[in-house]
Amino acid sequence: MGCNCCGQTESAVRSPEDSAKFDELDRYIASLLEGQEPDRKRGCLIQILHRAQHLFGYLSEDVQKFVSARLQLPRSEIYGVISFYSYFTDQPVGRYKINVCTGTACFVKGAPKVLDEFKRRLNLTEGQSTPDGKFFLGALRCVGACSLAPVVMVNDKVYGNVTAEKVADILAECAD
Amino acid sequence: MKIDSPAALAETAAALKAKPLPPVKLLVSMGTCGIAAGTAPVLKAVYQEISDRSLENAIEVSEVGCMGLCYAEPVLMLVDRATGRRLIYGDVTPQQVPAILAAGTDGIAPGTRTLERNWYYPEFETAAPGELQARIVLRNTGRLNPEKIEEYIANDGYAALAKVLTTMTSQQVIDLIVASGLRGRGGGGFPTGKKWQFAADQKSEEKFIICNADEGDPGAFMDRAVLEGDPHTVLEAMAIGGYAIGAHTGVIYIRAEYPLAVKRLEIAIGQARERGLLGRNIFGSGFDFDIQIKFGAGAFVCGEETALIHSIEGKRGEPTVKPPFPAVEGLWKKPSVVNNVETYACIGAIVRKGAEWFRSIGTAGSPGTKVFALAGKISKVGLAEVPMGTTLRTIVYEIGDGIKNGRKFKAVQTGGPSGGCITAANLDLPIDYEALKQIGSMMGSGGMIVMDEDDCMVNIAKFFLEFTLDESCGKCTPCRIGNRRMYEMLDDITSGRGTTETIDKLKMLSSTIKDTALCGLGQTAPNPVLSTLANFEDEYLAHVRESRCPAGVCAKLIHYEISDNCVGCGLCRSHCPVNCISGERRARHEIDQSKCIKCGVCFQTCKFHAVEKR
Numbered sequence: 103m104g105c106n107c108c109g110q111t112e113s114a115v116r117s118p119e120d121s122a123k124f125d126e127l128d129r130y131i132a133s134l135l136e137g138q139e140p141d142r143k144r145g146c147l148i149q150i151l152h153r154a155q156h157l158f159g160y161l162s163e164d165v166q167k168f169v170s171a172r173l174q175l176p177r178s179e180i181y182g183v184i185s186f187y188s189y190f191t192d193q194p195v196g197r198y199k200i201n202v203c204t205g206t207a208c209f210v211k212g213a214p215k216v217l218d219e220f221k222r223r224l225n226l227t228e229g230q231s232t233p234d235g236k237f238f239l240g241a242l243r244c245v246g247a248c249s250l251a252p253v254v255m256v257n258d259k260v261y262g263n264v265t266a267e268k269v270a271d272i273l274a275e276c277a278d
Numbered sequence: 279m280k281i282d283s284p285a286a287l288a289e290t291a292a293a294l295k296a297k298p299l300p301p302v303k304l305l306v307s308m309g310t311c312g313i314a315a316g317t318a319p320v321l322k323a324v325y326q327e328i329s330d331r332s333l334e335n336a337i338e339v340s341e342v343g344c345m346g347l348c349y350a351e352p353v354l355m356l357v358d359r360a361t362g363r364r365l366i367y368g369d370v371t372p373q374q375v376p377a378i379l380a381a382g383t384d385g386i387a388p389g390t391r392t393l394e395r396n397w398y399y400p401e402f403e404t405a406a407p408g409e410l411q412a413r414i415v416l417r418n419t420g421r422l423n424p425e426k427i428e429e430y431i432a433n434d435g436y437a438a439l440a441k442v443l444t445t446m447t448s449q450q451v452i453d454l455i456v457a458s459g460l461r462g463r464g465g466g467g468f469p470t471g472k473k474w475q476f477a478a479d480q481k482s483e484e485k486f487i488i489c490n491a492d493e494g495d496p497g498a499f500m501d502r503a504v505l506e507g508d509p510h511t512v513l514e515a516m517a518i519g520g521y522a523i524g525a526h527t528g529v530i531y532i533r534a535e536y537p538l539a540v541k542r543l544e545i546a547i548g549q550a551r552e553r554g555l556l557g558r559n560i561f562g563s564g565f566d567f568d569i570q571i572k573f574g575a576g577a578f579v580c581g582e583e584t585a586l587i588h589s590i591e592g593k594r595g596e597p598t599v600k601p602p603f604p605a606v607e608g609l610w611k612k613p614s615v616v617n618n619v620e621t622y623a624c625i626g627a628i629v630r631k632g633a634e635w636f637r638s639i640g641t642a643g644s645p646g647t648k649v650f651a652l653a654g655k656i657s658k659v660g661l662a663e664v665p666m667g668t669t670l671r672t673i674v675y676e677i678g679d680g681i682k683n684g685r686k687f688k689a690v691q692t693g694g695p696s697g698g699c700i701t702a703a704n705l706d707l708p709i710d711y712e713a714l715k716q717i718g719s720m721m722g723s724g725g726m727i728v729m730d731e732d733d734c735m736v737n738i739a740k741f742f743l744e745f746t747l748d749e750s751c752g753k754c755t756p757c758r759i760g761n762r763r764m765y766e767m768l769d770d771i772t773s774g775r776g777t778t779e780t781i782d783k784l785k786m787l788s789s790t791i792k793d794t795a796l797c798g799l800g801q802t803a804p805n806p807v808l809s810t811l812a813n814f815e816d817e818y819l820a821h822v823r824e825s826r827c828p829a830g831v832c833a834k835l836i837h838y839e840i841s842d843n844c845v846g847c848g849l850c851r852s853h854c855p856v857n858c859i860s861g862e863r864r865a866r867h868e869i870d871q872s873k874c875i876k877c878g879v880c881f882q883t884c885k886f887h888a889v890e891k892r
């Protein structure tokens with residue numbers, strides 16, 4: 103084990119694409135940590151994880167190690183945070199992230215039926231991705247568009263007034 | 279461009295107001311709800327039409343936040359500057375835009391929907407006689423362009439901060455807020471002035487003022503509306519709070535699900551810094567103050583203030599026992615004040631207009647207004663800001679226009695997963711903090727989920743328990759295990775496995791959890807169960823005694839059958855998602871009960887009322 107503080111461990115095995123992402127993450131972390139008191143560095147952890155997940159799609163072991171080294175925090179601490187917050191995931195997820203809102207407004211307007219229909223059609227349960235890596239199915243609590251309940255988000259696109267019958271159309275729109 | 283004194287602020291505001299403006303202002307609602315409903319293509323059509331017809335000098339377009347008329351999004355509002363006449367269009371399509379712009383404010387474009395009452399009064403900080411709403415918190419939301427600090431400055435923006443920094447002592451500010459009687463809008467209703475006093479009394483070089491923008495209650499969206507629609511109001515109030523308690527750093531903790539609010543806040547902070555309204559020596563007073571944004575990551579419990587502070591510190595967002603209260607030992611162990619977005623949104627107006635004025639609105643114990651987010655089975659889903667003490671009947675029937683599709687009102691859930699339901703018996707109760715507590719509910723953040731006769735109250739209670747179960751941080755046993763047991767019991771009841779004994783056990787366990795859980799999440803988790811039990815015990819009994827769900831919701835207790843009314847049209851057969859309906863054309867159809875998933879699609883599609891729910 104070499105020194106663990108420069109964040110450049112194992113970069114040899116990374117693809118050029120990944121390396122570029124790690125470089126970007128590194129610059130982002132540097133910008134956040136600038137002028138930060140040493141014992142308050144970890145206050146940037148959640149922001150860093152958000153950026154990392156945005157870049158990589160999920161928080162792989164490699165990414166966790168990298169962040170751990172940059173913040174000089176034990177891996178276990180990083181993992182503890184990732185596992186606590188439902189937004190973070192350490193598993194690769196499908197390209198189309200389908201999130202059914204199961205907030206109260208959507209619930210009373212029939213979100214469970216919509217979720218069931220997605221589960222049935224994709225043969226998935228919440229939090230899983232299809233084996234071909236195309237779809238991820240999840241649930242989230244209120245995106246603040248309750249007037250359009252029930253709401254489904256596919257990546258950043260919001261579908262309003264969704265019924266079980268519209269599920270097939272939504273899936274069909276996810277073509278590639 | 280720095281504004282370095284109150285005089286400079288007044289000059290800037292005067293100059294902005296004096297600037298000649300096009301005679302008509304067109305407001306386009308670009309909040310999350312509007313955008314999701316399709317405002318962006320409408321806006322594009324507006325710009326296209328304006329450039330095609332060279333209307334740049336006739337119409338000023340302002341992209342604003344949520345007007346509160348979410349049920350009618352996409353919404354456009356035309357304001358005639360000279361006469362003050364307003365025209366609001368709802369459900370606007372891009373195709374309607376040319377006609378709407380051609381009609382201007384003189385007439386109504388044919389083939390459009392203007393909102394039934396052409397009301398909208400964000401300018402009123404006090405309700406005019408006869409008006410149901412009074413807008414203090416939402417005074418600028420949906421009216422001013424949140425991405426333009428100029429609009430805010432031209433409308434008294436940062437005047438309260440100027441007044442505070444140059445003419446008042448810290449103690450005077452606190453006394454003012456105490457005198458106003460303002461109570462925290464985040465749920466608890468704790469007196470804001472008192473909280474500030476605690477923090478001000480602490481001796482510390484460093485203190486923090488924190489804005490709780492986690493808005494965890496699913497179905498509440500007023501904080502989002504304020505942050506998206508009027509971010510400067512929150513920034514200004516945080517600076518005032520900072521001055522009052524002696525903090526130079528503000529932190530806004532915002533949930534990750536609100537990307538648009540984050541963007542607008544970032545823009546606003548940048549603009550305020552540019553003009554010296556945040557930063558060093560604000561208004562030449564010697565007071566330094568700046569604000570940073572921190573993100574949540576999808577954990578409801580992080581709305582609880584001690585958990586929120588841990589989350590800002592980059593830790594797991596687990597609550598800790600109070601005391602010590604954050605005002606004594608908060609962020610990085612320094613005295614910190616945590617207030618809700620809506621609480622902050624009241625501060626500027628109180629400073630400008632005085633404590634007396636604020637107390638003149640609302641009730642004696644709960645002065646001011648409250649913003650409610652109306653959602654669920656109500657006709658007009660949206661935001662309503664009313665004086666405290668307004669009755670539920672006014673909110674649901676007059677502002678919200680009653681229940682959708684003429685169904686019967688059953689209950690309103692307030693306080694989200696920590697609250698309870700209000701039934702028809704209490705429709706005329708003037709709503710404030712105490713009144714709601716007395717009837718076993720709570721104000722909470724102001725989310726109001728309206729339920730009708732088609733909602734099963736046992737199932738609703740189960741929904742909330744599932745929510746708290748999901749969101750429990752797992753730190754203490756009563757919440758982690760106890761709430762799971764409660765959930766299982768409710769699941770038994772909704773599946774027809776429950777007995778009257780199950781109900782008794784539910785009651786007992788509820789009181790144990792209330793007494794022993796560590797934080798508010800666990801302590802209040804049994805509330806929806808207790809409240810639905812108190813008000814709808816007959817529904818629970820129907821489930822356990824007769825294996826019947828009176829609302830026809832609990833799938834395990836219902837089944838669908840096709841009756842003699844069936845004409846054999848085959849519509850249900852083609853819609854059934856699992857193909858379990860069979861039958862020849864023009865002959866009575868049949869459902870294979872072993873395959874039916876009870877989705878209810880056949881029930882909804884049959885035009886001959888031949889599908890029966892039993």
Ligand SMILES: Cc1cc2nc3c(=O)[nH]c(=O)nc-3n(C[C@H](O)[C@H](O)[C@H](O)COP(=O)(O)O)c2cc1C
Pocket residue numbers: 461462463464465466467468470490491492493494495578579580581582583584616617618619621723797798799
């Ligand atoms: C489980 C739980 C969740 C909470 N969620 C929120 C929230 O989303 N937003 C909020 O402002 N307050 C929330 N609170 C209340 C805060 O702990 C705190 O009392 C509040 O932010 C104080 O601000 P106020 O005095 O201005 O209301 C929550 C409390 C608990 C126990």
Ligand code: SF4
Pocket residue numbers: 579596597749750751752753754755757758795796797798799800801
């Ligand atoms: S009551 Fe629940 S959320 Fe609160 S500390 Fe205990 S386990 Fe965590």
Ligand code: SF4
Pocket residue numbers: 840843844845846847848849850851867883884885886887888889
């Ligand atoms: S839709 Fe109604 S009438 Fe038509 S086949 Fe089905 S049950 Fe019969």
Ligand code: SF4
Pocket residue numbers: 838853854855856857858859869873874875876877878879880881
């Ligand atoms: S309830 Fe749904 S699954 Fe059952 S028969 Fe009707 S359409 Fe088919």
Ligand code: FES
Pocket residue numbers: 203204205206207208209243244245246247248249251252253496497498
């Ligand atoms: S509850 Fe689904 S968007 Fe609010």
